[in-house]
Amino acid sequence: MKLKVKIIIITVLLSVQYSCNEWMELIPPSELIREEFWKTKEDVNAVLMGAYQSFASLDGSLFRYGEIRADMITYDNNLGNDERDVMEGNIYADNYMCNWSSFYRVINYANEIIKNAPLVQEIDNTYSDYELQSVMAEAYFIRGLAYFYLVRIFKDVPFALEPAESDDAEFYLPKTDGDEILQYIIDELKQNRIYATTDGYATLEEVKGRATKAAYDALIADIALWLFDYETCIEYVEKIQQNPEYTLMPSTKWFEIYYPGNSLEGIYEFQFDANLNQSNSLYGMTNRYSYSYDPSAKALEKFAFDYSSKELYRGEDASIKKYGEDDYIIWKYVGRIADGNTVRTSSETGSCNWIVYRYADVLLMKAEALSQLERYNEARQILDLIRDRADVGSSEIANTKRSFEDAILEERCLEFAFEGKRWFDLLRMGRRNNYERKADLIEIIVEKVPSTQKRILASKLTNPLGWYMPIAENELESNNALVQNPYYKF
């Protein structure tokens, strides 16, 4: 009897022991885990869409980083303190705009694809080399574009090329020199350009909203221009020019660039469609009742009828719109037609795309590069092309680098108002030829600063590091390897 009991107990214990490892393995009930993921090409595509989607959701940030410190917008009552502080040059590391995490989230998604897509191909027999390479090319493009923004905003940043898959990953990255990053990125893009599709997409939205060869060319040209590598810039813009898919929109259809968007001019646009529950942030930031961002006095001077603007196609009722006495708003993301009257219907309020590159943009990049190489006539031709389209007549520009630089900057300011380009254009001007024209940039920055602080800030900003954002406080608090931008160290 006793023996029997003992045997039974021992058997029970042993069998429990045997099956326990299986019993202990609990899988999350409502989420996908890595062990079940990265099995098919559909998985890869889904992460790629995730990367695009989260990059697109940065449209509000791209607007802020490209405009806030420049001279085309000003604040209204509802704008938060952090944005106002940046506008007034009053930037501290606890400002939320110093947070770069959303860019790195996109970069990490791209890194995941770059690492895992080739592994998936080993499992998924239906995954052709062609499909793999084009997805990889898109991931390189997304990563490159994200780093390009980061370097322009923060200068030197951590350079992660591996995904953070597990806690074994190296998280504590120091800063890498911005130019070094861009050099790496531009080389990588040049190498992978051949894999980017030209006609592989079924819909117009995909052609404009995903990385194509033309998008590659635009990005390479833009980075090259930033690095003052004018030949490369011209070379890649010419590749776009040779592409029959892209052309300037006619004057009367200029506003179709924004509504309905995806025009013949668009090269790369983050796609939004409120009907698919993909709404942009721009409508909320710029509509009449948001009281956040208004066109600045300078913008009114250029566009508003009251200021005798010469802009017919790009001026009031197209770029901006007047309500009541003095209430101007930005119209590009709100309007439906360039009549200053027809607003987007409620189902389309958030559907306006964020245009990263369009044909006019790359043409003006080329003009800038040409003029810096003293090829003034070619540059003038491009400039006149854009001006004719806007019906503002050709320009009289002296054959000097300086006057071309000013004219092109002015033209870009009019053509790409409120498109998140202005600050980076100004920064490029300020950096050129070893900060030759930094005083001009500083003058623009301090314009919005309260009069009492103008002089102090202007003298502080002679240090070009002050043109970049500081590293966020939380980021410094979680990474010992980072060193704050010295401008912000006190």
Next chain:
Amino acid sequence: MKNIKKTIILILALFSFIQAFPQDKTIIRGRVVDKADKSAIIGANIIEYDSEERVVSGTVTDVNGNFVYTMVNPENIVKVRVIGYNEQTIEIDPASAIVIELTSSDVEIAEVTVTAEAQTGNRLTNIDERDKASSSVKIDLVEMHDAGIVSAADALQGRVTGLDIISASGDPGSGSQLVIRGLSGMGNSQPLIVIDGIPQMRVNRNELDISSANMEDISELINIALQDIKSIEVLKDAASTAVYGSRGADGVLLIETHKGRMGKVQFDYTYKYSLNYQPPPIPLLTGDEYIMLQLEEWHNSQGVFDVPSEIAYDRDYADFYNYSANTDWLGALTQNGMTHDHFFKVSGGGDKTRYYTSFSYVDEGGTTLNTGANRFSTRINLDYHLSNKLMFSIQFNYNRNKIQRNPGVWTSYGAVYPRRAAFTKAPNMSIWEYDENGNPTGEYFTPINSYQGSGATFFNPVAVATLGKHDEVYNSLQNTFILRYRINDWLTFNETVSLQYQGQKSKDFLPYNAMGTDWLDWVVNKAEEVNGINYSINTESQLLFTVPIRNESHYLAGSAAWITRQTASESINIQSNKTPSVNIQDPAIDAQVNYIGSWSGESRDLGGFVSFNYKFKDRYLIQASARADANSSFGINNRWGLFPGVSIGWRFSEESWLDSWDFLGESKATFSWGIAGRQPGSSYARFATYGSSGNYIEGAAVTPSSIQLSNLKWESVVSYNLALELNMFKDRFYLKAETYFKTTYDLLFNRYSIPSSSGFSSLGYFNGGELENKGWELMLDYQLIKKDNFSLSLNFNTSHNVNAFKDLPDNFVTERDVSIGNGQYPKRVVEGEPIGSFFGFKYLGVWPSDQDVKATDADGHILVDGEGKPIPFSYMGVYNFKGGDAIYEDVNHDGKIDLNDVVYIGDSNPDFMGGFGANLRYKNWDFSCAFYYRTGFDIVNMVALDTEGMDNRDNQSKAVLSRWRVQGQDEPGMLPRAYMNHPCNNLGSDRYVEAGDYLRLNNVKLGYRLSRTLCNKLGIRNAAFALSARKLLTFTNYSGQDPEVGQNASDPFWIGQDNANTPPPKIVTFTLSFGF
């Protein structure tokens, strides 16, 4: 007629027969003597059993060993039982006096005690309590029931060395924070609570109360009726907690409830009535004083200014009557609460069955308007002996806890509760709204915009407390089945299966008429409901053995057990906005549903456990145990953890060479070592997960949502304990001294921040660093007088703990919140220093005038610039100090107050804590008191920081009446000037760091017990009355409302702050109890 008479006679006859029957009763009489020496045995039980072995009645022998007993039914059996003798059945012979000779049973009794003790509380080991060589303290609660205590935590506070208990808040239904021997982990350290051997689920209130930011568990301790508890044992060192393996790292509280006892059915009833009231609050400014202050703030900062009409005393202003009140907001929110506590129990049993049943109902009124709690609980403990080999018991417990609180209002500062809002609300505003003629409108005064700002942030706290609601209901059920089989004399098998279930529900609603907002505003008419259930199944198969060695010098016992546990929980949460009416408070009804979420999860544990207990000559003790635990939170590589414990003891009082020390009672010295572990809270944290993130164009998007944790492992706590226990002077003097050393390795951090350049902001869990706690404890008990009618005993205990970060994880940044500003304390962690150190500026008073402001070097010389001009003394180079501003010490003498001038200014960890008390009994009266103290720690008085800054539109405390007003004013203790939006007058400095030392009269009680004779006359078993008070007196220099501030170890940067929770109320209780 005759027939009727006949019938009556017949009936009477029948009755007389029935009445006559008892006259034929069996009376037995006799004498009980010891068989050996024929001496009379006093107090032997003569017990009558029915055929089912249930106790029917009984009596006891008198001083001569004689008894007389009238049997209820002559068919029944009568037995004689007395401790120390073998039981004997009496052969009933009513005719003659029976002489019963009992044989003594001294040897077996000791053995019985061993197994019986092993079954109580800490059932997993097979160790006699007397032989325990690890560190634990047992508190007997039977004695304390009449004191004014409401919860078990109350009973323990100040009684157990090394146990720090802080009430989270004085609101009804709030839990307490319990920390044993210092903070040992980065989680919310709370000891494991084990009731009758069953580890209890831990339900985190935070899951339920999304709007609340406070770290507060619903303590299992309040889920059990105090009167049900027989004793609480606190296990402190790892040698004893290793038994509970992975869950015992924060210490273990073993709670034992009452069991049925053999004997007649006993009914007991206790009623307590308590009055709860709050200590006086910090005096705040009246409306008039407030307006004066505001005008001065504006004047100092702006010079000439437009006086806002709210503070302009303008009789033509439409809201004049609404802004010229003198409202005591805090007073209006405070009330006296009443508590009714009913407790009823039935217990009894025979040889085979013993039962204990209790019901309790407590209705507790809060001291803040519209707060309260009520609890119903019932418990059944049933033991059934099928044979002398097989026994089973069933424990059943149900309770329902309903807690009513004030809702929090979401503002840009997070959730703000009415009590907190009352501290800063403008006192010139009235509670009720008046029209322009000064007639009340009957509505609460809730302007959309007031002088202070938006009505959604600066709300009317009385209106929110009265009209808003936040109700929580907890229903919990526990059912335990235990089977015990004695295989043979030395081997016993136990099987325990226990099921616990808890359902929680919380409901929130804030109607628009409570708030100054548009009635479609997001914060109002927002209904929220959270429902959750948790359940767990525990099983435990255990083999206990006692090796029968005939040689008396050796004793070997032990146990082996196999333990499984699985828990699961799920919850659903729904939130709606803009319900169409303030009376529609259900989120599921026709509203704009804002959020619906659900969550579910599971976790599993397995454990194998062995222990040995060896004793040589009853003097040398050695106990060893090891538990291997597997937990589902870990991957296969780190799943199993081994938790060993060894303790050795030396009962030196048994040594023959100490025989000459007559005064020495049973005394021993012990040493123990052990490892306990801690696992992460979630089973799923280790997985890299991917979640859907909408779509782009028409492609579905999936993105990674968490990082895989391949290095996740057990956090382990290694502890050493050395103890000396002395009993002297016939057990009248007891001393226990202990010292310990405890190190936590591989500290488990939850949501550990990582650089966002990785694409993620945090790791689910991260192991790293070392935390050390060391200290000593002393406990004394002295029975000064011990007589039949008069006894007096004193007790005292104290403990000291020092904690320090020995090692921080690599890459850990030791500074936080370095962007200094008003109200901010920069935070630092220093390797080798305790958690909870304050850093800030040194506050040196107030500059009397503009001319006095000078920047000086270390020798007091004025600092000059290159041109020889004095450099202005400034705050970060942006503001130059003026007369009336605060003086901060310029530590590095650079003429600038900035981050470099931040120094160490205090520490939130107490140096000493403990308690002392006295118990006095004189005839039928008894008196007891218990004090609790905590000394040597500092508190950041956040309430003072908020109410003495004078730089915004908040109401301030009366302390600001002595502020700087004119140039040259220089008075001791004067506060800086009032200045709207001053950049630096209210920096985080030692100005608000105060010593928190306090001594508190925790419990005091005066009781009277009715004499036995009087009870007999009244036909009851006993009756008692008591008057008691809780937290009646507090001796402290702390200027805030209450110095009892909890510890929060979930954040290494934690500092102790007084954030104006409801302070624990003072409670006066009248108790009435009787049994029959």
